[in-house]
Structure formats: structure tokens, C-alpha cells
Amino acid sequence: MSDSPTPAHPEGSGYDFARLVPQRSFGLKLILVCALALSMAVPAGFVYMIFSSRAANADAAIFDVTSLQAGNQNLLGPVIIVPYERDTVVSVNSVSNVSQVRTSTGHVLLYAETGTVAADLKTEIRKRGLQQVPVFTSNATFKATFNPARIIAEAPSGARIVWSDAKVLMNVSDLRGAKDAQLSIGGRALEMAPLSINRSDGNGQRVIGALLGWTEEPQAGPLQVSASLNVTGAQNVSFATFARDTTIDLSGDWRSPRFDSGVLPDTREITKDGFSASWHVPFLARGVPGAGADIWFDQLMSPGASLLNEASPYQSVERALKYAPMFIGLVFLTYFLFEVTIGKRAHPAQYILVGLAQVIFYMLLLAISEVLGFNTGFAIAAFATVAALSLYAGSVFASRAAMLKALGAFSVLYALIYVLLRQEDYALLVGSIASFLAIAGTMFMTRNLDWYGVGRSTIRREPEPDDDEALPDPA
CATH class of the missing domain: 2.60.40 (Immunoglobulin-like)
Incomplete structure (x- = not known):
């Protein structure tokens, strides 16, 4: 096997596109995370179809009652x-x-x-x-x-x-x-x-x-x-x-x-x-x-x-589903920030599992709310989902601190969902402010991140050795 070093790219030969692959570029990884978040609209759409069917059953029940009496x-x-x-x-x-x-x-x-x-x-x-x-x-x-x-x-x-x-x-x-x-x-x-x-x-x-x-x-x-x-x-x-x-x-x-x-x-x-x-x-x-x-x-x-039937959950569940893409995106963004701050990467398949867990949250919310009412249904579904997401974050990033941070972040996030559903008149205002703060916080936390980096997993990167400096012998 030849011991000759890999030849350097000659001057003017073009940009090293290998730096853009997801394993090495946080920029491309963020684009991939955004695409995965948008793709979660497909399973969320199937959940909405289930919701529509259940809401139609509720209308049929009303028709049944009113057809037998006034x-x-x-x-x-x-x-x-x-x-x-x-x-x-x-x-x-x-x-x-x-x-x-x-x-x-x-x-x-x-x-x-x-x-x-x-x-x-x-x-x-x-x-x-x-x-x-x-x-x-x-x-x-x-x-x-x-x-x-x-x-x-x-x-x-x-x-x-x-x-x-x-x-x-x-x-x-x-x-x-x-x-x-x-x-x-x-x-x-x-x-x-x-x-x-x-x-x-x-x-x-x-x-x-x-x-x-x-x-x-x-x-x-x-x-x-x-x-x-x-x-x-x-x-x-x-x-x-x-x-x-x-x-x-x-x-x-x-x-x-x-x-x-x-x-x-x-x-x-x-x-x-x-x-x-x-x-x-x-x-x-x-x-x-x-x-x-x-x-x-x-x-x-x-x-x-x-x-109005306070026990009917369908209006609240429908409004929750309308906010699903935004909150799935916020959870994905949280996982991405863990990547760049902790220094351990998450595979796209793990993002998909996280997204599916959030989609299942809406199915749990609908199913439990039909039996126990919306408030109880939301509490149970949110608790189960937050616990699953937080424990998974601790496993993915091999860190108890990451698990605790995820627990706090996701608890706040699902509390925000509940506030949006209860504050119908101010839902747009609250949601807009929360989205702005999330993006502003991400911009602040990644202000020193080298989006074209060569795989450094921390925001504050160590200086790379000069080209003329001899690299240490790996042996």
C-alpha cells in the first residue's frame, strides 16, 4: 500500500464539494432537517383524515338524536x-x-x-x-x-x-x-x-x-x-x-x-x-x-x-392539527441545536422517528379526548409524547443533560400548544411571537457556527493547523 500523501487540489481546480455532504456540513444538514419536517405533513394528513371521519361520526350522532326527537x-x-x-x-x-x-x-x-x-x-x-x-x-x-x-x-x-x-x-x-x-x-x-x-x-x-x-x-x-x-x-x-x-x-x-x-x-x-x-x-x-x-x-x-358541548373535542383537535407542521419543525430544530452544541450527530432516520412520535401525539389526543374530554386527553397525550421525546434525546446524544434539557424544552413547547388552543382570539399573536423567539434564539446560538465546517460538532471551533504545519503521526 502506497505511503504517498493524497495529492492536494491544484490551485484554481474548483471548490471542494465534499465539504457539503451532510456528515460534514451543518448547513446542508439543516436543509435536510427542514425537508424532513415538511415531509411529516404526509402522515399528519392521514391523521387529519381520521379526524374528519370521527367528526363525521359525531355529526351522524347528532342527526340520529334529532331525527328521533325535535x-x-x-x-x-x-x-x-x-x-x-x-x-x-x-x-x-x-x-x-x-x-x-x-x-x-x-x-x-x-x-x-x-x-x-x-x-x-x-x-x-x-x-x-x-x-x-x-x-x-x-x-x-x-x-x-x-x-x-x-x-x-x-x-x-x-x-x-x-x-x-x-x-x-x-x-x-x-x-x-x-x-x-x-x-x-x-x-x-x-x-x-x-x-x-x-x-x-x-x-x-x-x-x-x-x-x-x-x-x-x-x-x-x-x-x-x-x-x-x-x-x-x-x-x-x-x-x-x-x-x-x-x-x-x-x-x-x-x-x-x-x-x-x-x-x-x-x-x-x-x-x-x-x-x-x-x-x-x-x-x-x-x-x-x-x-x-x-x-x-x-x-x-x-x-x-x-x-355548546364542552365535552366535544373536535374543534380543539382540528385547531391543534393546523399547528402540527410548526411544532414538528420546532422539535426538529431543538434536536438540531443539540447536535451543534453537544457535538454528537443524529441520523435522519432518528429525525423521522421523532416526527412520527409527534404525529402519533395527535392520534392519541383525538382518541383519548373522545373518551375523557379534551383537557384530560391533552394532558395524557402530551405527557407521553414529551417523555418519549426526552428519553430518546438522552439516548441519541448519550447525555443525561441533553435529556433534561429536552424535557424542559418540550414541556414548554407542549404547554405553548395548549395555550394556543385555549386562547382562540390571541392564538395568532402568541404563535407568531413564539415562532419569532425560536428563530431568534437559534440565530443567536448558531452565530459562531461554521456552516461550511468540516465536521466540528461544537459551535466554537478550535483553530485548524496551518497547511505548512506538520500533522501529528496517527501512529
């Missing part, structure tokens, strides 16, 4: 509907001077001058497999004051009011949930019954109501109406603004309501024992006339509340 409920307080007839000349025979008259029908819908609603919700949980669906029973009391004089004023010119067919109507959007309905006018009780009303657009609408028993135009003056509805439903309850000036008071024993029916309450209070909320919708804010022809109550504003 679903979302929108309640309408008392309104008065009065039919009319009107003759219209459609043609005239010029020879016989005989007119052809067509009789058309219509209605005048009269809303109350003032109306109040007082409702209380009693809730319970229905289970379908692992899924929980909140259902409720509501007792709602309505009071309304009408001005019958508006009927004549709003009827078309030449209309003949059919007073004997005048009705008072109420509505429950899902009539399967209607348990009891009572109505009285001026202290006189009326029996409510299911009705079908033909709308001007040709569609029918199912309501409940009663004949008023009028035979002629009612006497001038206010008409007092009171009513009550007992209904069951699921997830959401709302109340149409059935009067020109409507006040709604809603209370219940659910601890996590969301007021999302288009109108925020004027006052609200949420405690560990339940909630209460109040709305006042004046005539101008309602945006619908107080009376008129072909004005239907599906155009009305409907304040109300949704019953």
Missing part, C-alpha cells in the same frame, strides 16, 4: 292573521258592456304592538356511542298587546275582511317537539290545534293556532293575549321577534351557551350553574312592518342560544 327550535309568539276577499275587473265586453270580475283572496298579518317572552331551559345529555348531544326542554311564556285597528288600515283598498276566519297563530319550527300549548285572549281560553297556512308564494306552512271567534270588526282598544309553549329540542333554541317591540328573557342550566342567532343579548350572565340573557328588539331594529299583506314571520330576527 332538533333546533325557533318559537314564534302570538300573531293574528285575517283573510280578506277582493274583486278585480279583468275584462269588459264592449258589445254587451258586461264586466268580468275575478275575486282574489289574501290575508293581513298583524303583529303585536308590544311582546315579551320569558323562557327557561332544562338540559340533559343524550349519548350515541362515544358522542354526547345536548337536548333541552323549554317552558316559554308569551304576552302580547295588539291594536286591531291596524287590520283595516293595512288591508288593500276595496278588500272585504272575513272576520269570522280570523285566527291567532303561533309557530314551533319542529312540531315534533311541541308538548303543550295554551292561549287566552282577554282572559278567554282558546284551544290550540295544528293548522296549515297557504303562503302567497304557493308554499304551505304548518303552524298551531285557533279561531278568534270574531263575527265583526273587534272593538277599538288594545287586545291582550297571553300564551305558553312547552317544547323539546336539541342544540339550539331561538325566539322570533313577534311584536313591533319585543323583549326576550332566556335562562337555562347549561354552562356553555353561545349567543349566535344574529342578535347579541343586551345583558348576559354565565356562571357554573347556568346562564341568563336578555334581548330588547325595538320596531326600527326589527326591519319588518308591524302589519301588512304577505309579510311572513320567517323574515323575523330570532335571538337565541346554542348549547
Whole structure:
């Protein structure tokens, strides 16, 4: 075997590209680590597919419950509907001077001058497999004051009011949930019954109501109406603004309501024992006339509340998955910093195992949260993942100090994930600041690193011997 030294590269022969191989160049190793972090989006995508399937199962459970009993409920307080007839000349025979008259029908819908609603919700949980669906029973009391004089004023010119067919109507959007309905006018009780009303657009609408028993135009003056509805439903309850000036008071024993029916309450209070909320919708804010022809109550504003299921983990897990690429990248960056500070290299395969462990974290989070709730699920999944990553770091870098540093760093990282998921309004701000600090810290820690180095594993490198200095004999 020849003892002749390896010939040096002649001057001008080009750059020594061997210095760029991952075993020797931290720069190329960082590029490889970034590529591996991005590649973890593939298994994370499969986890998201599993999440989507489980979320669809939850929606199916809700549909199952609401198909067997009532679903979302929108309640309408008392309104008065009065039919009319009107003759219209459609043609005239010029020879016989005989007119052809067509009789058309219509209605005048009269809303109350003032109306109040007082409702209380009693809730319970229905289970379908692992899924929980909140259902409720509501007792709602309505009071309304009408001005019958508006009927004549709003009827078309030449209309003949059919007073004997005048009705008072109420509505429950899902009539399967209607348990009891009572109505009285001026202290006189009326029996409510299911009705079908033909709308001007040709569609029918199912309501409940009663004949008023009028035979002629009612006497001038206010008409007092009171009513009550007992209904069951699921997830959401709302109340149409059935009067020109409507006040709604809603209370219940659910601890996590969301007021999302288009109108925020004027006052609200949420405690560990339940909630209460109040709305006042004046005539101008309602945006619908107080009376008129072909004005239907599906155009009305409907304040109300949704019953958010705190035990449902799907929204939080979905948000966690959206942050997965960033946090996988931060863990990879931590391992890379261990490489350049401790002086022992980690193989790309070890980075892949670390990335897969983090992907499995999201599967654990979803699976445990479905059974024990999100907070407990996150605690268990995070503890297991942090422990695995930290112990692995101690093994990879053969250092107990590296294990302890990894334990501290990854504990802070997963605590940050939890904070981001809990602080929905400030998640972007917190995440942006954390990402900036991570990159700034990396820049500071690697400020003296020779990215084109020849394999030195520490940031502060020892001076290399001069070309003219004799190297020590390895023997």
C-alpha cells in the first residue's frame, strides 16, 4: 500500500464539494432537517383524515338524536292573521258592456304592538356511542298587546275582511317537539290545534293556532293575549321577534351557551350553574312592518342560544392539527441545536422517528379526548409524547443533560400548544411571537457556527493547523 500523501487540489481546480455532504456540513444538514419536517405533513394528513371521519361520526350522532326527537327550535309568539276577499275587473265586453270580475283572496298579518317572552331551559345529555348531544326542554311564556285597528288600515283598498276566519297563530319550527300549548285572549281560553297556512308564494306552512271567534270588526282598544309553549329540542333554541317591540328573557342550566342567532343579548350572565340573557328588539331594529299583506314571520330576527358541548373535542383537535407542521419543525430544530452544541450527530432516520412520535401525539389526543374530554386527553397525550421525546434525546446524544434539557424544552413547547388552543382570539399573536423567539434564539446560538465546517460538532471551533504545519503521526 502506497505511503504517498493524497495529492492536494491544484490551485484554481474548483471548490471542494465534499465539504457539503451532510456528515460534514451543518448547513446542508439543516436543509435536510427542514425537508424532513415538511415531509411529516404526509402522515399528519392521514391523521387529519381520521379526524374528519370521527367528526363525521359525531355529526351522524347528532342527526340520529334529532331525527328521533325535535332538533333546533325557533318559537314564534302570538300573531293574528285575517283573510280578506277582493274583486278585480279583468275584462269588459264592449258589445254587451258586461264586466268580468275575478275575486282574489289574501290575508293581513298583524303583529303585536308590544311582546315579551320569558323562557327557561332544562338540559340533559343524550349519548350515541362515544358522542354526547345536548337536548333541552323549554317552558316559554308569551304576552302580547295588539291594536286591531291596524287590520283595516293595512288591508288593500276595496278588500272585504272575513272576520269570522280570523285566527291567532303561533309557530314551533319542529312540531315534533311541541308538548303543550295554551292561549287566552282577554282572559278567554282558546284551544290550540295544528293548522296549515297557504303562503302567497304557493308554499304551505304548518303552524298551531285557533279561531278568534270574531263575527265583526273587534272593538277599538288594545287586545291582550297571553300564551305558553312547552317544547323539546336539541342544540339550539331561538325566539322570533313577534311584536313591533319585543323583549326576550332566556335562562337555562347549561354552562356553555353561545349567543349566535344574529342578535347579541343586551345583558348576559354565565356562571357554573347556568346562564341568563336578555334581548330588547325595538320596531326600527326589527326591519319588518308591524302589519301588512304577505309579510311572513320567517323574515323575523330570532335571538337565541346554542348549547355548546364542552365535552366535544373536535374543534380543539382540528385547531391543534393546523399547528402540527410548526411544532414538528420546532422539535426538529431543538434536536438540531443539540447536535451543534453537544457535538454528537443524529441520523435522519432518528429525525423521522421523532416526527412520527409527534404525529402519533395527535392520534392519541383525538382518541383519548373522545373518551375523557379534551383537557384530560391533552394532558395524557402530551405527557407521553414529551417523555418519549426526552428519553430518546438522552439516548441519541448519550447525555443525561441533553435529556433534561429536552424535557424542559418540550414541556414548554407542549404547554405553548395548549395555550394556543385555549386562547382562540390571541392564538395568532402568541404563535407568531413564539415562532419569532425560536428563530431568534437559534440565530443567536448558531452565530459562531461554521456552516461550511468540516465536521466540528461544537459551535466554537478550535483553530485548524496551518497547511505548512506538520500533522501529528496517527501512529
